[in-house]
């Protein structure tokens with residue numbers, strides 16, 4: 427069942443637009459046209475079943491934002507929409523702990539709202555570290571981030587920030603000021619840039635209005651962005667969102683470049699990049715298994731190319747599950763490879779033999795048919811200086827397995 431978003435809005439036209447925005451983001455819109463109706467809906471549901479609420483500031487039975495108080499008091503992250511653009515209304519709205527607010531009628535705002543809804547779910551997996559010397563300011567920044575569902579971490583010193591970053595691999599953004607007791611914010615940024623690239627960790631520097639030069643210094647020290655205090659709530663959230671999206675886009679590009687489009691496994695190029703370094707630097711034993719589906723052409727010829735794709739995806743998912751602790755890849759066509767570091771050939775043999783039997787017993791439903799297949803495998807632990815050489819040896823052993831009748835493992 428999709429996650430729900432509560433929409434409280436009296437205009438049917440705007441309700442329809444909001445409903446579309448919510449559905450485009452992948453959620454179910456539960457709509458109420460008044461505060462009374464919202465209370466009634468709410469009696470029948472749990473607050474936890476709502477990702478957030480989109481609430482009209484002015485409703486016939488709640489003219490001054492009373493619906494906002496209702497959803498906030500019900501612990502639902504609240505996004506406000508309003509037809510009023512005056513500063514007084516804005517002040518009333520932003521004085522409440524809301525997620526964000528939008529004025530109706532601007533198409534770009536609806537686009538932004540759609541991105542925000544997607545983010546509220548994704549943010550639950552994203553860590554942000556706030557390094558600020560002042561406890562009061564630090565807690566304020568953390569509270570703002572929590573409204574957007576981020577996983578938050580706090581540091582009061584540069585040393586603390588270093589430790590938190592080393593410990594929590596989900597941290598994607600560091601927000602820092604220049605008031606840390608053991609290092610300047612610039613020094614911390616400079617140091618972090620040696621360890622983490624701009625694509626691995628975004629950094630936003632916070633500077634005071636009285637020290638505007640700090641903003642330029644943050645950027646020169648390697649920060650991705652800066653904000654000057656006091657900032658507009660909306661500006662803060664826009665900057666955070668943009669930086670997080672930047673890092674996610676880079677991650678998506680890396681994933682696309684390094685993985686096979688059909689199965690999601692690493693591709694051949696990335697497999698070599700990842701394993702060659704490991705093999706050169708490590709003195710521990712390692713094995714390579716090269717696996718090939720038997721008579722795969724027959725599956726394509728008998729049931730069609732889509733059936734072949736289905737078999738490849740099923741085998742790839744099995745590989746991901748069975749060899750989760752190792753480095754698997756699709757080498758091309760119906761050929762897969764697994765690099766197994768810190769393992770003896772006897773241990774690898776057992777693991778791969780189990781996998782071969784798992785494939786043998788597989789029955790894959792496809793268009794009214796049950797597809798089955800077997801695999802042949804070459805396995806080696808002989809390392810003569812490169813993974814490429816190991817792979818050549820595994821390939822020769824795989825050839826022997828095919829020659830000996832297929833559906834078997836040959837090691838050496």
Ligand SMILES: Nc1nc2c(ncn2[C@@H]2O[C@H](COP(=O)(O)OP(=O)(O)OP(=O)(O)O)[C@@H](O)[C@H]2O)c(=O)[nH]1
Pocket residue numbers: 688718719720721722723724726730731732733734735738758759760828832
């Ligand atoms: N469906 C599908 N087929 C693919 C893909 N990549 C390669 N193939 C097909 O895989 C088949 C491989 O056939 P062969 O090299 O003759 O090997 P085989 O039939 O598995 O026979 P043996 O390896 O000798 O047991 C070819 O028909 C390719 O067109 C793919 O991504 N999807």
